[in-house]
Amino acid sequence: MEEETKQIKNKQPNILFYFMLSIGLIGSLTILLQKIYRWALVDIFTPFFAPFIELFGYLVFIVCSSIVFVYFVVSKPFQRARNGIPILINIVVLILILIVPFTSLTLNLDHRFNKSEREEVIKMVLDGSLKPNVSYNAAIIHLPEKYRKLSKGGGEIVREGRGQDTHILFYTYRGVVDNFAGFIYTVDGKSPDEMLFGDFIQVKKLEKNWYWVSAT
Incomplete structure (x- = not known):
């Protein structure tokens, strides 16, 4: 005992x-x-x-x-x-x-793992098979179900500009009003134009044609 x-x-x-x-x-x-x-x-x-x-x-x-x-x-x-x-x-x-820098690490992984699918979407946008399709904004494209995971906040992307000035935004964060963050693809490879998206807080070049931006 x-x-x-x-x-x-x-x-x-x-x-x-x-x-x-x-x-x-x-x-x-x-x-x-x-x-x-x-x-x-x-x-x-x-x-x-x-x-x-x-x-x-x-x-x-x-x-x-x-x-x-x-x-x-x-x-x-x-x-x-x-x-x-x-x-x-x-x-x-x-x-x-x-x-x-966990945010930078997760964003870099997001870009690497989803780049090929995002480029599929870009190809469809540029060849005209994927066009703005919502009534409330002529620049927004609601993505097909397969690709909605590529853009946060509802599976929508933004196309601004035409021709070589085309910019395509995939959201990584979509604010309640105007603030947002995301990956921007520019056809001409130049830095994204603030006139199209608003005031940028941060712009980071990831590779040719690809940028990550944060804006208000």
């Missing part, structure tokens, strides 16, 4: 440690995945609700980090090396979030 009692007492710190480790991982994974899939969350929850989802993610991280920090502080000195692992994981994740 005494032996069983000792075994139970020995197991309790291990159970508590793994419970705290789980809490730390929940906080870290929540904020990390939120950062990686930020644009997808905006597309799913709309630009109006996405900030609240993002705020909730940060609150989860703060609460989980606070719990595992208290667990570390109240631990006995000989247990702190192990019991500090959960808060250490959260600290490492926080540093990663602050220094790693």
